[in-house]
Amino acid sequence: MKSAASVPEAEQSTRPVELARHDEAALLELLETLVQRHGYVPREFSDEVSRLVAVKLERLRRIQAKLDSTIRRDVQQHVARWRNEEGNLIMILHAIQNQHGYVPREVAMELSRELGVKLARIYEVITFYHYFKLQPPGAHNVTVCNGTACYLKGSTDLLNALRTELGVAEGQTTADRQIHLDTVRCIGCCGMAPAVVIDGKTLGHVKVADVSGHLVALKQSNQEARP
Ligand code: FES
Numbered sequence: 001m002k003s004a005a006s007v008p009e010a011e012q013s014t015r016p017v018e019l020a021r022h023d024e025a026a027l028l029e030l031l032e033t034l035v036q037r038h039g040y041v042p043r044e045f046s047d048e049v050s051r052l053v054a055v056k057l058e059r060l061r062r063i064q065a066k067l068d069s070t071i072r073r074d075v076q077q078h079v080a081r082w083r084n085e086e087g088n089l090i091m092i093l094h095a096i097q098n099q100h101g102y103v104p105r106e107v108a109m110e111l112s113r114e115l116g117v118k119l120a121r122i123y124e125v126i127t128f129y130h131y132f133k134l135q136p137p138g139a140h141n142v143t144v145c146n147g148t149a150c151y152l153k154g155s156t157d158l159l160n161a162l163r164t165e166l167g168v169a170e171g172q173t174t175a176d177r178q179i180h181l182d183t184v185r186c187i188g189c190c191g192m193a194p195a196v197v198i199d200g201k202t203l204g205h206v207k208v209a210d211v212s213g214h215l216v217a218l219k220q221s222n223q224e225a226r227p
Contacts, residue, residue: 027052067106074099075110089117089125093132102133138173138180140218142166142198147186149193154208158194159183161211178222179215 031049034041041049078095082088092111096103103126112119126132144150144159159170162181166174173180189195192204198214206214 071107071110072114075107075114079111079114089115089122090129093122093126097132101137102135105134135173136177138177139222140179140199141182142179142196142214142218143182143184144170145185145187145189145193145195145197146183147190147193149186149190150195153193155194157208158196158206158211161208162215165211165215179218 027049031041031045034045075096078092079088081095082091085091092115093103096107096111100107108122108126109119111117112122126134142162144155144162146155146159163169166179166181168174168179168181170181170183184197187195187197187202189202189204192202194206196203196206196214198218203210203214
């Protein structure tokens with residue numbers, strides 16, 4: 001095995017300050033290069049990596065502690081507001097979803113502790129009601145009506161086209177968290193069947209050929225919104 005002293009000078013010049021500027025991907029790449037060149041990671045580098053990881057972990061712990069206390073405070077407020085009301089679990093879940101756009105797992109766990117209700121029961125309620133979401137919402141929502149009138153007018157084809165274009169199933173959000181695809185049972189506009197709701201705007205008589213155009217318009221609106 002080579003000693004650290006045999007590391008060429010140019011490589012030894014990669015000092016801690018320079019390392020600190022690397023993001024994790026660059027750091028991993030550097031480590032892989034060192035392993036490829038020397039068959040091991042020289043001691044000064046592994047020490048530096050350990051130090052950086054320890055610093056990051058400490059920061060992570062502090063952020064997590066802050067988050068935990070914020071979550072606890074918010075949940076305590078919701079519980080205090082609804083504690084003696086009938087059906088309080090649903091009311092609290094509504095408040096949580098309004099706040100976050102979905103019900104984060106860590107919030108559900110805190111609610112379970114605070115309310116003295118089993119976590120399994122909370123998830124039973126969340127999954128029973130279509131309204132509650134377990135994943136963060138996308139920046140945009142595309143909802144296909146699959147009520148009877150829309151179904152008869154081809155909503156399944158629309159849904160399939162959207163699934164293909166977006167690469168997600170209903171109830172899911174694209175990997176870039178830009179578009180959430182969902183379905184709904186009748187939005188009361190049966191005369192416009194098949195109907196699709198995009199960011200709260202109802203579009204009627206939608207054709208499969210229109211799907212791409214609507215998605216392009218959404219993507220363009222994202223770009224325009226960027227500074
Ligand atoms: S079934 Fe789609 S709007 Fe009524």
